[in-house]
Structures are given as structure tokens and as C-alpha cells.
Amino acid sequence: MLKHCPVCEHPSTSKILRIPEAPVHCNRLYGSRKAALAAPIGEIDLVYCENCGHIFNRAFDEALVAYDPEYENSLFHSARFREYARDIAGELIERHNLHNKDILEIGCGGGDFLKLICDLGENRGRGFDPAYDAEQGIAAKNLHFVRGYFDETYLPMPIDFIVCRHVLEHLAAPAELLALVRAISAPLFFEVPNALYTLRDLGIWDVIYEHPSYFTPASLQHIFKRGEFSVTRLNEVYGKQFLALEAHPERKTSVILAKYKREKLIQESELRALIATFKQRRAEKVALWGQKIHHFAESAQKVVLWGAGSKGATFLNSFAKNLPIEFIVDINPRKQGLFIPRTGQEIIPPDALKKYQPDGIILLNSLYESEIRSQVEAIGVRAKIYIA
Numbered sequence: 001m002l003k004h005c006p007v008c009e010h011p012s013t014s015k016i017l018r019i020p021e022a023p024v025h026c027n028r029l030y031g032s033r034k035a036a037l038a039a040p041i042g043e044i045d046l047v048y049c050e051n052c053g054h055i056f057n058r059a060f061d062e063a064l065v066a067y068d069p070e071y072e073n074s075l076f077h078s079a080r081f082r083e084y085a086r087d088i089a090g091e092l093i094e095r096h097n098l099h100n101k102d103i104l105e106i107g108c109g110g111g112d113f114l115k116l117i118c119d120l121g122e123n124r125g126r127g128f129d130p131a132y133d134a135e136q137g138i139a140a141k142n143l144h145f146v147r148g149y150f151d152e153t154y155l156p157m158p159i160d161f162i163v164c165r166h167v168l169e170h171l172a173a174p175a176e177l178l179a180l181v182r183a184i185s186a187p188l189f190f191e192v193p194n195a196l197y198t199l200r201d202l203g204i205w206d207v208i209y210e211h212p213s214y215f216t217p218a219s220l221q222h223i224f225k226r227g228e229f230s231v232t233r234l235n236e237v238y239g240k241q242f243l244a245l246e247a248h249p250e251r252k253t254s255v256i257l258a259k260y261k262r263e264k265l266i267q268e269s270e271l272r273a274l275i276a277t278f279k280q281r282r283a284e285k286v287a288l289w290g291q292k293i294h295h296f297a298e299s300a301q302k303v304v305l306w307g308a309g310s311k312g313a314t315f316l317n318s319f320a321k322n323l324p325i326e327f328i329v330d331i332n333p334r335k336q337g338l339f340i341p342r343t344g345q346e347i348i349p350p351d352a353l354k355k356y357q358p359d360g361i362i363l364l365n366s367l368y369e370s371e372i373r374s375q376v377e378a379i380g381v382r383a384k385i386y387i388a
């Protein structure tokens with residue numbers, strides 16, 4: 001349980017919404033339907049910090065969550081995502097002059113992003129991740145991986161730049177990671193899901209148990225300031241779904257702070273207004289999709305979901321168990337043949353749709369629409385595509 005705001009430690013919070021039963025891991029899939037149906041559940045009690053605007057799950061229990069090689073959340077199977085990752089790596093190399101440098105990535109997953117930034121800039125990389133799988137991961141002369149958490153024993157390593165993508169939102173105590181990183185004294189790039197996208201653009205399938213924290217631009221900036229960093233860039237990226245932050249350890253001169261003054265991405269009053277209506281708007285969106293899916297079933301139309309990531313698992317888990325959807329498609333071969341936690345749909349490869357011939361395909365992220373449309377056409381399936 002989180003008694004205080006994980007960003008500013010303030011105790012005053014306002015309720016946003018409660019989801020009593022959510023799968024603990026959306027990115028852990030199961031080898032049988034029976035095992036999937038028995039997957040562990042946890043409670044989401046989403047609140048808003050009155051002091052810093054941070055959103056968090058105060059019912060989060062760290063002990064329930066585990067990261068190991070069974071945990072799979074790579075987005076690198078998507079061409080759209082690879083293009084984005086390449087752009088970001090190129091920009092970081094240029095802005096921070098990353099050539100022949102030592103790069104640390106905390107939470108490197110399979111190592112794809114680290115490889116990219118090291119190959120493009122001829123850098124050396126060290127990646128840490130408890131979910132790193134040596135058999136599936138990348139091996140290269142300039143890359144070194146550790147299956148485990150980065151901790152203070154590694155501080156003496158040479159480190160010129162720090163990358164940390166989609167880690168902070170998983171931590172019950174994110175400030176502890178920043179304190180560790182602060183001891184390195186190197187510039188950094190952090191990326192997290194954008195809570196503004198969830199609230200404003202109704203990205204409701206991103207509210208998952210694995211994330212105790214939902215950073216708004218204000219709360220992300222706040223935690224870095226508290227950690228004695230100077231934030232130099234803070235942007236909404238990847239269709240505004242992520243927040244990308246660059247910072248360096250604060251030097252005790254006001255010159256640097258003044259130099260990097262930026263505009264706020266949202267005013268506090270606007271954020272409060274979005275939060276006040278979120279519960280209602282989310283409930284309406286869930287109800288609408290529930291009706292649509294039952295309508296498809298009543299009119300004998302077969303629909304499948306495309307994308308067995310956290311959005312897919314969350315979508316399926318938002319409805320009662322007997323949802324008339326049998327399959328979920330995913331291009332990641334590691335996921336195919338496995339089952340979604342709690343609802344038990346089987347994950348199938350795109351090719352399997354040739355035989356199944358669905359009437360409709362539901363996507364949960366409009367960013368992938370054009371790449372999925374071409375994949376659907378290429379396999380000769382004429383289904384209608386919906387975006388939830």
C-alpha cells in the first residue's frame with residue numbers, strides 16, 4: 001500500500017477511480033487457458049496527489065509483481081515503433097554528442113534500444129534488466145547485459161549517459177532510483193507513459209496494475225527536481241502516448257535553470273478538470289465497447305483483437321468473463337500460442353486469420369493502424385477495422 005505520494009511524499013489525495021480486480025501482470029502470458037484463468041489479481045485504487053498532481057495506485061502491493069524472463073513487453077516487433085526508437089536514438093546521439101561513449105540502460109528489456117544507440121553512435125552499452133533473457137536477447141561485442149537490477153555496486157563503472165525507458169512507472173519508490181542515478185553524475189533520458197494521454201485522449205487501456213505511478217508532465221518534472229536534476233527537455237512523444245524527459249544533475253547555479261525555462265504542457269486547472277470527469281468518461285467508453293461486442297455476437301459477426309500487450313489484456317479484462325471474443329492476434333512469435341491472464345483468449349499469429357476469417361478486427365492503438373491494415377491485406381483477410 002502506498003500511504004504517501006511516491007513523487008512528493010504528500011499524504012493528501014483525491015479519489016479518481018477503483019478497479020477491484022485487475023490482472024497483476026498484463027505482460028505475462030500463460031501456457032494454458034487453465035493457468036491463464038487462475039492468474040493473480042490485484043486492486044487498483046487510483047488517486048491524485050493534491051500537492052504535485054501525480055496519479056498513483058494507492059492499493060499497489062509491490063510483493064505481488066515480479067519481473068523475470070517470462071515477462072515480455074517489447075514493442076520492437078512493430079515497424080512504427082522501430083522508426084520512433086531510431087529517431088529518438090539519433091536525436092540523443094546528436095544532442096548529447098554520444099560517440100565512443102559508455103551508455104547505461106536501466107530496464108533494457110531485450111536490449112534493442114541499447115543496441116540501436118550504441119550501433120548508431122559507435123558507443124559501448126551496458127544494460128540491466130531482471131527480465132533480460134540471454135537466449136532471446138542481443139549479443140554484440142560492444143554490449144554487455146546483466147540479468148538483474150542496477151544497484152550501487154555498479155556505480156564505479158564508466159557511465160557517460162543514462163537511458164531508462166518505461167521503468168519509473170513500475171516502481172513503488174521511484175525516487176530511490178533517481179537517488180541512485182543522481183550518484184552517477186551523468187546526463188540522462190527517461191521515458192514513461194503519459195498520464196495526460198490517458199486522461200485527455202481516454203487511453204483507458206493503459207491503467208494497469210503493473211504501473212503504480214501515472215506521471216503527468218508536472219509530476220515527472222517534480223520528481224526530477226526533488227532529486228536535484230535540471231530538466232532540459234520534457235515532451236509528449238509517440239502520438240502523445242509517452243513523456244520523454246532529458247535532464248542532468250543540477251549544478252548549484254541559477255544560470256542553468258534559467259536557460260532551460262520551458263512552457264508547461266498543461267495547466268493545473270485543466271488537469272483537475274480532466275481528472276474530475278475521467279471516471280465517468282472511462283465507464284462510458286467501456287460500456288460502449290461492451291455493447292458493440294455483444295452486438296457483433298448477436299449478428300453472428302466474428303471479431304478478434306489485434307495486439308496482446310497490456311492494452312489488449314486490459315481491454316479484455318474490462319468486461320465480464322464471457323465476452324464473445326475467442327482470439328487475439330500478435331506478431332510477436334514469443335506470445336503466440338499463449339493465453340491472456342484472467343480472460344483466457346488464445347494468442348494467434350496473423351496468418352491464422354486466413355482460416356478464421358473474422359468480420360472485424362479491433363485495434364487498441366491508432367498508431368499501429370496503417371501497419372496492421374497492410375498486414376491484414378497481405379494475408380488476404382477482408383475484415384472491418386475498429387479502433388477502441
Ligand SMILES: [Zn+2]
Nearest residue numbers: 005008049052
Ligand atoms: Zn505528490
